Amino acid sequence: MNTPVHTIAINIGGGYVPGINSVITGAVLAASELGWDVVGIRDGFDGLLFPDRYPEGGVVPLTPRMVRHLSATGAVLGTAPRSDPFRVRTVNADNQIEEIDRSDELLAKLRTEKIDAVISVVSSAALSVLFKLHRKGLATVCVPKSAENDVAGTLLSFGFNSTLSYTVETLERVREAAESARRIGVVEVLGEHSGWLALQAGMAVCADAVLIPEIPFDLRKVAEKLRAKAKAGQEYGLVVVAAGATPAAGSEIIESAAPNPMRASLAPLATGPEDSYVIDQSGRMANSVALRLQRLTDQQIYPLVLGPLVKGGPPTAVDRQLGLGYGAGAVRAIQDGQCGVMVAFQPPDLKFVPLAEAINKIRTVPRDSLFVQLSRSLGIALGD
Amino acid sequence: MHTPTPTGIVLNIQHFSTHDGPGMRTTVFLKGCSLRCKWCCNPESIQFKPELAYNLSKCIGEKECGLCLKECPESAIFVLDSDGKMRINWDLCTNCGKCVPVCPPMALYLFGQEMTPEQVLDEVEQDSAFYGESGGGITLSGGECLLQSDFAAAVLEGAHQRGINTAIETAGNVPWSFMEKVLPHVDTVLHDHKLTDPVRHKKWVGVDNKRILENFKRAYETFPHKTFIARTPLMPGVNDDEEHIRAVLAFIRPYKNVVDYELLPYHRFGENKYTFLGQVYELEDFQPPAPETLKRLRAIIDDAFGRKG
Numbered sequence: 146m147n148t149p150v151h152t153i154a155i156n157i158g159g160g161y162v163p164g165i166n167s168v169i170t171g172a173v174l175a176a177s178e179l180g181w182d183v184v185g186i187r188d189g190f191d192g193l194l195f196p197d198r199y200p201e202g203g204v205v206p207l208t209p210r211m212v213r214h215l216s217a218t219g220a221v222l223g224t225a226p227r228s229d230p231f232r233v234r235t236v237n238a239d240n241q242i243e244e245i246d247r248s249d250e251l252l253a254k255l256r257t258e259k260i261d262a263v264i265s266v267v268s269s270a271a272l273s274v275l276f277k278l279h280r281k282g283l284a285t286v287c288v289p290k291s292a293e294n295d296v297a298g299t300l301l302s303f304g305f306n307s308t309l310s311y312t313v314e315t316l317e318r319v320r321e322a323a324e325s326a327r328r329i330g331v332v333e334v335l336g337e338h339s340g341w342l343a344l345q346a347g348m349a350v351c352a353d354a355v356l357i358p359e360i361p362f363d364l365r366k367v368a369e370k371l372r373a374k375a376k377a378g379q380e381y382g383l384v385v386v387a388a389g390a391t392p393a394a395g396s397e398i399i400e401s402a403a404p405n406p407m408r409a410s411l412a413p414l415a416t417g418p419e420d421s422y423v424i425d426q427s428g429r430m431a432n433s434v435a436l437r438l439q440r441l442t443d444q445q446i447y448p449l450v451l452g453p454l455v456k457g458g459p460p461t462a463v464d465r466q467l468g469l470g471y472g473a474g475a476v477r478a479i480q481d482g483q484c485g486v487m488v489a490f491q492p493p494d495l496k497f498v499p500l501a502e503a504i505n506k507i508r509t510v511p512r513d514s515l516f517v518q519l520s521r522s523l524g525i526a527l528g529d
Numbered sequence: 530m531h532t533p534t535p536t537g538i539v540l541n542i543q544h545f546s547t548h549d550g551p552g553m554r555t556t557v558f559l560k561g562c563s564l565r566c567k568w569c570c571n572p573e574s575i576q577f578k579p580e581l582a583y584n585l586s587k588c589i590g591e592k593e594c595g596l597c598l599k600e601c602p603e604s605a606i607f608v609l610d611s612d613g614k615m616r617i618n619w620d621l622c623t624n625c626g627k628c629v630p631v632c633p634p635m636a637l638y639l640f641g642q643e644m645t646p647e648q649v650l651d652e653v654e655q656d657s658a659f660y661g662e663s664g665g666g667i668t669l670s671g672g673e674c675l676l677q678s679d680f681a682a683a684v685l686e687g688a689h690q691r692g693i694n695t696a697i698e699t700a701g702n703v704p705w706s707f708m709e710k711v712l713p714h715v716d717t718v719l720h721d722h723k724l725t726d727p728v729r730h731k732k733w734v735g736v737d738n739k740r741i742l743e744n745f746k747r748a749y750e751t752f753p754h755k756t757f758i759a760r761t762p763l764m765p766g767v768n769d770d771e772e773h774i775r776a777v778l779a780f781i782r783p784y785k786n787v788v789d790y791e792l793l794p795y796h797r798f799g800e801n802k803y804t805f806l807g808q809v810y811e812l813e814d815f816q817p818p819a820p821e822t823l824k825r826l827r828a829i830i831d832d833a834f835g836r837k838g
Contacts, residue, residue, distance in 0.1 A: 227809075229620070234565065234735075240702060241563035241676075242735045244576075273620035338609065359611035505607035505618050512611075 150179075150479060154260040155207065156186040157220060158228045158267040158274070160453075162292050162304025163460035164468035165220040165266060170212040171472025172264050179480060183207045184260065185221065189228025193254045194247055204258060218459040229274050252283060262484060264288060264475040269296040269507060272487065276500040284484040286475040287500065292456045295339035297506030298498040299489035303471055304456070305342070306463040308335070311455045312346040319449060320350060320383040329353075329371060329382040329446040331438065333431035335455065336387030340510045347385035347525060348516060354526040356386040356434070359510045360517075361393035362528025364434065368441035370526040375444060382444075386434050388452070393529070470495060537680030539644045540574050540672065542652050545659065548793075550696035550717050550758075552665030555653045559681065560641045562672040563702045565735040566723065568764050568795055572803050574672035579641035580624045581617070582805040587636035588614040597628040597637060619807030640806075646683040654691060666694025666716070675699050678707035685714035701741040701748075708744055709751070717756045719791075720745055724768050725776035733767055742780070749784040757787040763794050763826070765818045774826050778833045790830045794818050 155172055157165055173183045185207045186192040192203025205222070215221055230251040232244040255263065262284040265275050268291055275287050291302035312334055323330040334343050340357020347355035353371060356362045371382050431448035439446040460468065467490065474488040474495040486497040510517065520527060540558040549556045561577035562569075569575065573582060590613040591598065597606050597615060605621035606628060608614070615636070626639045653667045660666050667688045674681050674697055685695045696717040701708070712718065722745075724730040727737035749757060759781050763769050774792075781787040795817050803809065831837065 231620070236736055239563075239704060240736055240740055242565050243563075270620075273618055277620065338611070504621075505604065507609060507616075509609065509611040 148261065150181055150261045152182040152184065152258075152260050153476070153479060154184045154186055154204070154255070154258070154263045155222065156190055156192075156228070156263060156265050157222050157224055158189050158265060158271040159224065159290070160456065161220050161224050162290050162456050163218070163307035163458055164303040164464035165222075165224075165290070166212075166215050166217055167460060167465045167468025168264075168266055168288055168290075168303065168472040168475075169207065169221060170215055171469035171474075172476055173207045173212045173472070174209055174469075175473035175476035177209045179476065181476075184258070186263075188223040189225030190230050190251055191225055191228065192222075193251060193258070194230065194233060217465055228271070231274065231277060248278060248281060252278070252281060255283070262286065262479045264472070264479075266290050272296070272500060273504045276485075276504050279485040279500055284479070286478040286484060286497075287487040287503075288471040288475055289487055289489070289503075292342070292453075293335050293337070293339050294341040295337075295508050296487075296503070297508045298487060298503040299508075300492060301467060301490045303464050303467040304460075306467070307458065307461045308455045309342060309345055309349075310461050311458060312342060312451060313349045315451060315455070316346055316350045316352065316383065316385065320352075320381070323381040323383060323447075327380045327445075329384065329435075329438065329442070329444050331384045331386060331431050331435040331446055331448045333386050333388055333434075333448070333450045333452065335452065337389040338507045338509060340387045340390070341508070341516075343385045343387035343390070344510055344516050344520060347383075348520050348523065350383065351523055352385045352525055353382040354384045354528060355520060356384070356390040356528045357510055358387055358389040358391060359512060360527050360529050361391050363393050364437050364441060364528065367526050367528050368438055371438070371442050371444065375442070380444070384434065384438065386430055388430055390430060390434075390528075534645055534647075535677075535679040535683055536643050536645050537649075537677045537684070538577060538579065538641045539649060540571075540641050542649065544656055546668065549668040549670060549698060550666070550719060551694070552663030553656070553659040554665045554668045554696065555656045556668045556670050557649055557653065557674075557684070559669060559671045559674045559677050561676045562700075563676060563736075564673070564700055566762070567733055568762060568767075570802075571672070572806055572808055573640040577676075578624060579626065579639045579643075580806065581622055581626060581629070582638055582640050582802070583615070583617050583807070584636050584638075584805055585614060585616075587634045589634050589636075590614045594633060596631040596633075600628050600631050602627060617807055622807075646680065646687050649684050650687045650691060650693075653688065653693065657691075657693065660694065664694065666696065668696040668698060668719075670698040673700055673703060675701075675703040675707045675711055678703070678710045682711045682714055685711065689714055701744045702736060703744070705744055705747060708748055712748060712752050712755065715755060717758060718748065718752075719758050719760055720748075722759050722761050722777040722780070725773055725780070729767075733764070745780075749781075749786060753786055755786060757781075757784070759787055759790040761790075761792055763792045763818050763823065765795065765816060765822075769818050769822050769826065771826065771829060774829050778830065782833060789834065792823060792826060792830070794823055 176183045184204050187203050196203040230248045231246050233247045266288045289296035289299050289302040290304045292304050292308040294305035296302045319330040336343050343357050354367045431450050435446045435448035471488050478497045483497045487503045489496050489498045538560040540560045543556040546554045546556040562575045591608045603621045605618045609616050628637050688695050697715050698719045700721045730738040
């Protein structure tokens with residue numbers, strides 16, 4: 146963008162991950178150094194699209210004085226589970242619910258508010274929404290946030306390190322409890338497509354097995370390892386499974402509730418969770434793996450689901466630094482006229498990746514990655 | 530002047546249904562709904578327009594195929610490195626359907642197609658041999674079938690002309706004029722009473738139930754010779770309480786043409802389809818109601834209708 150910048154806005158898309166306030170702080174302090182004003186849009190874009198919901202204003206000024214007193218924990222602008230101006234659910238005059246495109250209205254409101262550019266803190270899923278807004282003329286710089294570190298184009302999304310730390314701490318507790326009870330703990334962690342959290346956390350605590358989406362698993366191989374350890378005197382264990390881990394073709398039948406054939410016939414394609422690729426949410430992956438492993442090992446196994454619980458809490462030092470850096474980096478991108486980009490940490494630099502290159506990709510664990518190799522060296526079974 | 534035949538967007542024609550009205554029935558699902566029930570088991574029926582769905586387990590991957598990648602004008606299809614299979618960027622997809630015909634394993638498909646009443650009836654009539662003895666016929670469902678009122682009326686009128694019994698499943702959140710247009714051609718009206726409290730109705734379904742209750746009351750009174758069957762999709766912790774059941778009974782019992790009240794226990798069979806459509810299933814922690822709860826609530830209904838349990 147070539148026009149001079151006077152005011153920028155920050156919006157936070159998606160749910161909370163630790164470090165959001167650090168990004169806001171970084172952006173506000175860096176913008177202040179340039180003499181720019183900063184405002185925050187509440188709850189994604191809701192502050193602009195639904196101003197009636199905010200008696201104190203859907204857009205709030207953010208000053209250096211204010212952010213200096215901002216707690217590192219929490220999200221001062223709120224969060225919105227899904228903030229998509231192209232599909233806004235509304236009730237029309239005929240009392241019918243419909244999803245309508247309010248993107249033009251959003252862009253008009255940004256102009257009315259005299260906002261020159263927007264720093265959008267988004268997950269990989271929401272990058273495409275910002276890409277579409279950019280194509281329609283929005284000057285935006287995105288900051289990657291992810292508890293699973295699945296945003297492509299950057300080595301590290303903020304939020305991941307805090308999630309990882311909390312997961313590691315919990316896994317250690319689970320293993321100690323498992324040892325005391327002479328049982329095997331199966332812990333399900335976040336990771337729909339990407340196994341970084343399961344792998345790095347499992348590696349950090351030297352889990353007995355880690356199952357990730359990128360490496361289809363055969364539980365018989367995991368059971369073999371657990372049986373051998375039991376025989377050698379270790380009658381407890383720890384298995385970490387990512388929510389999106391999948392059994393290798395022909396190797397497993399994941400237990401699930403038997404579909405009711407009568408009801409199943411009543412609606413098109415309502416055939417129940419028969420396909421193993423379906424991500425078993427709500428801890429069903431932990432339950433399924435635990436049940437199957439118990440049958441294979443004859444050891445008592447208990448499942449535990451960490452799920453989104455690990456996304457709460459305060460940021461680690463790494464996420465505080467990364468958040469501050471990403472916020473300041475986004476301001477630098479705007480200053481350089483580089484809109485339609487995502488700030489990316491590519492050590493030792495912060496770089497600006499065009500959104501077109503960041504979308505349509507998910508940062509997955511390569512099967513030959515160093516983490517996979519090291520895990521194998523540590524004797525961690527990966528189910529293959 | 531010639532009036533053009535209305536066409537409708539049909540999601541699916543389900544043969545040999547046994548829970549969508551009396552006897553063995555052929556259920557025609559129409560696309561488009563005016564509510565957003567959080568427990569919806571047919572999310573593919575919500576939008577009016579045909580929409581893309583993707584069944585990952587059928588995809589044979591970029592190495593073997595990859596045709597859809599070249600066909601998509603929006604670059605909304607990409608390959609996931611870890612398994613070499615396609616993923617849909619639902620934010621970029623416009624549901625144009627250009628990827629569908631080039632997908633050999635039919636992993637990509639469109640929910641919904643435009644049909645004329647005659648096309649629907651010709652397919653429905655193939656099941657007519659099963660209707661006679663069982664007292665079955667055609668049932669229009671959805672989505673909300675009354676939203677396509679011209680099409681629905683034409684299909685049901687045509688069904689009557691062919692001697693086929695007719696039923697509809699409706700949640701009732703439509704202008705009265707839609708209901709008034711369709712109901713003359715309906716033998717049995719299966720209608721939902723999801724929640725009786727308007728605030729809670731809005732919370733779980735998206736709008737309050739004022740118009741719905743007005744419509745039903747007016748329908749009971751305007752069409753005294755039609756058969757009405759009230760139904761509640763039973764959601765644990767939402768409406769599986771005696772208070773709701775008794776409130777519905779109090780609403781329907783004054784009308785002799787409301788002949789029954791059925792409870793449809795919540796199930797999770799629609800969950801996969803949210804994945805196919807790239808949507809999030811909000812009720813991932815809900816479980817079907819306990820058999821004891823169902824038994825207890827059904828006993829209340831039996832009692833109200835003077836039946837022995």
